[in-house]
Amino acid sequence: MEQYYKPKVLIVDDIPTNLFLMSKILQPLDAHVFMAASGEEALSLTLRHQFSVILLDVQMPNMDGFETASLIRSYFETKCVPIIFVTAIHKNDTYILRGYEVGAVDYLFKPVDRDILVSKVKVFLELDRQRHALEEAMNSIKTLGHQKEMLLECAGEGIVGLDSQGRITFMNPAALSMLGFQTQEIRDLELGDLFVEDDPGVRSFPDGWESIRAHENQLRSKGNRTFPVVFSSSVIRERGLVTGGVMVFLDISERKKAEQKLLELANYDHLTKLPNRTTFRQQLEKMISRNKRYDRKVSVIFLDLDNFKGINDSMGHDAGDALLKGLAKLLIESVRDYDVVARLAGDEFGILLEGFESARDVIMVGQKILERIQAPFTIQGRQVFVTCSLGIATFPESGTDPEALIKAADIAMYEAKREGKDTLKFFDQSMQIQARQRMELEGELRHALNRNELSLHFQPQVDPGSHQIKGMEALLRWNHPTMGSVSPAKFIPLAEETGLILPIGEWVMQQACIQAASWHRHFGPKSPRMAVNVSPRQLKKGAFLDVVQKVLAETSLPPGLLEIELTESTIMEDSCNTITLLEEFHRLGLMIAVDDFGTGYSSLSYLTRLPVDVLKIDRSFVSGIGTDLNSEVIIRGILSLAESMELNVVAEGVEDREHLEFFQNHPCQLFQGYYFHKPMTGDQATALLKDQLTRRMVSNT
Numbered sequence: 001m002e003q004y005y006k007p008k009v010l011i012v013d014d015i016p017t018n019l020f021l022m023s024k025i026l027q028p029l030d031a032h033v034f035m036a037a038s039g040e041e042a043l044s045l046t047l048r049h050q051f052s053v054i055l056l057d058v059q060m061p062n063m064d065g066f067e068t069a070s071l072i073r074s075y076f077e078t079k080c081v082p083i084i085f086v087t088a089i090h091k092n093d094t095y096i097l098r099g100y101e102v103g104a105v106d107y108l109f110k111p112v113d114r115d116i117l118v119s120k121v122k123v124f125l126e127l128d129r130q131r132h133a134l135e136e137a138m139n140s141i142k143t144l145g146h147q148k149e150m151l152l153e154c155a156g157e158g159i160v161g162l163d164s165q166g167r168i169t170f171m172n173p174a175a176l177s178m179l180g181f182q183t184q185e186i187r188d189l190e191l192g193d194l195f196v197e198d199d200p201g202v203r204s205f206p207d208g209w210e211s212i213r214a215h216e217n218q219l220r221s222k223g224n225r226t227f228p229v230v231f232s233s234s235v236i237r238e239r240g241l242v243t244g245g246v247m248v249f250l251d252i253s254e255r256k257k258a259e260q261k262l263l264e265l266a267n268y269d270h271l272t273k274l275p276n277r278t279t280f281r282q283q284l285e286k287m288i289s290r291n292k293r294y295d296r297k298v299s300v301i302f303l304d305l306d307n308f309k310g311i312n313d314s315m316g317h318d319a320g321d322a323l324l325k326g327l328a329k330l331l332i333e334s335v336r337d338y339d340v341v342a343r344l345a346g347d348e349f350g351i352l353l354e355g356f357e358s359a360r361d362v363i364m365v366g367q368k369i370l371e372r373i374q375a376p377f378t379i380q381g382r383q384v385f386v387t388c389s390l391g392i393a394t395f396p397e398s399g400t401d402p403e404a405l406i407k408a409a410d411i412a413m414y415e416a417k418r419e420g421k422d423t424l425k426f427f428d429q430s431m432q433i434q435a436r437q438r439m440e441l442e443g444e445l446r447h448a449l450n451r452n453e454l455s456l457h458f459q460p461q462v463d464p465g466s467h468q469i470k471g472m473e474a475l476l477r478w479n480h481p482t483m484g485s486v487s488p489a490k491f492i493p494l495a496e497e498t499g500l501i502l503p504i505g506e507w508v509m510q511q512a513c514i515q516a517a518s519w520h521r522h523f524g525p526k527s528p529r530m531a532v533n534v535s536p537r538q539l540k541k542g543a544f545l546d547v548v549q550k551v552l553a554e555t556s557l558p559p560g561l562l563e564i565e566l567t568e569s570t571i572m573e574d575s576c577n578t579i580t581l582l583e584e585f586h587r588l589g590l591m592i593a594v595d596d597f598g599t600g601y602s603s604l605s606y607l608t609r610l611p612v613d614v615l616k617i618d619r620s621f622v623s624g625i626g627t628d629l630n631s632e633v634i635i636r637g638i639l640s641l642a643e644s645m646e647l648n649v650v651a652e653g654v655e656d657r658e659h660l661e662f663f664q665n666h667p668c669q670l671f672q673g674y675y676f677h678k679p680m681t682g683d684q685a686t687a688l689l690k691d692q693l694t695r696r697m698v699s700n701t
């Protein structure tokens, strides 16, 4: 803030009374009054203070007033200080003139009149105040100008100045450096030369310039580098006339890069660089509206790898990632440039096709993918074989909006999986009905355990010679309050898919062991061995071994009375882990049976490495006895294999005498089937075992 300015007055007189009187008179004026008794003293004061006016006595000893005034005028700092001479009234004109020559601005005559003195001094004080105010104003203008200059110099934004014709006249250092120009090079430049794309606002200088606020465009540097900027402009007017313009711009390359990165993250899969699900959906929406107008079709292919999890688990995530990248490349190469390939999730990919003639073209694309995928991928120096399942849905038949189409293709893909994988399926409405039923069933199954709707039935396994019951297979039953009895063939695969098999399987193991332990307490060492079906998902879960150990400990069932039934395909699926786990079960003393034997394509050499005790001949072969020579050949093959490997064999699905007679010539250890017993409740099985015991005792007596 500006400080209050108090002017200074100097009175010079060798007579103290004069000094005193004049200072007294000047006291009411708002000024500092200084006094000097000689010319020398006056000079010394003028060099230290800036006086508004000096009242200088002419007649003084040593250095008189004229001499003092000349000396004051001779110094740069003091040469303009107004001097009023104070002298006797009778002095002549020559004398007076001399005073003016040495720099007097006025005279006062002694004896000094009070009013005249005050009014004359007042004038000079006022003049000095105004001079001071002017000086202050000048100073602040100077400071402001300097500040503005600094602003232009230091601003990070590029600032470009134009003349009234719109020609560039100025660029601040930031603008020069961003655009790569030297100051002298800007003279012939027009603003439009700097813009990559014509900007109507820029072109319309000076009209419309005021409205350019935060526009985005690209500027071109001298070296032809283009970079994105955000810029604003304003027009300079003086008294209503346009005198120039200013444009301020900011290089937003970094911001644009960050925006681009965010956009990629939001719309693309970072691993394969393919569009993600969101983008896939948007593209499908566009494709639908594009083709709807011309009554043309759009196809959605949903692809899922069949054995990705196995590869990921056994070879590690890096290998899994490499496989997905390889697959992405394969898919892109299998379709046309304008078809869309996206990664929807994990090992799920989506393809959008348009502009095809008929469904045959889409099938050909799908088959091409199925064929190409058969060639091994080389990952971490190893050859990896994969297959995939494809589901195809077509607009408008399978659905008219993106969600419906993606869902339909997903359902069709699911059907392809159910049909044995490595194939493609076209969506049809019946699939949707099945999918809905599956969903409803799943909802019900989730509550089945808590609502006590599950129970176990037991089917005896009988010794062919003695007809004694040596084993019992635990078979799960679901009795739903409205649907009635639901077949395990229907709900077990569903439980497997949804993971519900884990709690359900644990419950089965527990209930079966409780029952087996009860029989063991009742019938002693001759009580039947309990065979429990175990699904692949249970086996893969590391905790399954703990579950079995815990149940055995809780029920005190001798481990030798527990048999685990695994299907052939389960055993073959996950080699290393399965062998280790089965060996653990063996160490515990459990028996291991291979269910549905003969339906898979087990490598026999692999089978010899597995700790297996029992092979169960699949029901489909037994039912072929007498009608299908192949089945009989297979059964004979299994029996001789089992003999050479010293494995026991259980023939499943023995329904009639013909089956039984076949096995008289081809001995097998146990029979299971309706010919002997159907699956029955625990109580019925207990009664049967009691009956058997009684008959044995009777026959022994």
Ligand SMILES: Nc1nc2c(ncn2[C@@H]2O[C@@H]3COP(=O)(O)O[C@H]4[C@@H](O)[C@H](n5cnc6c(=O)[nH]c(N)nc65)O[C@@H]4COP(=O)(O)O[C@H]3[C@H]2O)c(=O)[nH]1
Pocket (backbone or CB within 6 Å): 459, 474, 475, 476, 487, 488, 489, 492, 508, 533, 534, 535, 565, 595, 596, 619, 652, 653, 654, 655, 672, 673, 674, 675, 679
């Ligand atoms: N036509 C005919 N069928 C016969 C005959 N003898 C037995 N069966 C049926 O054949 C199936 C034998 O069980 P599986 O092969 O383990 O096949 C089982 C098994 O894979 C699965 N399953 C049943 N209970 C469980 C369980 O607790 N856990 C798991 N993971 N799977 C189970 O469900 C499948 C079907 O079970 P179920 O419907 O109980 O069907 C049983 C049984 O009722 C016969 O002479 N003729």
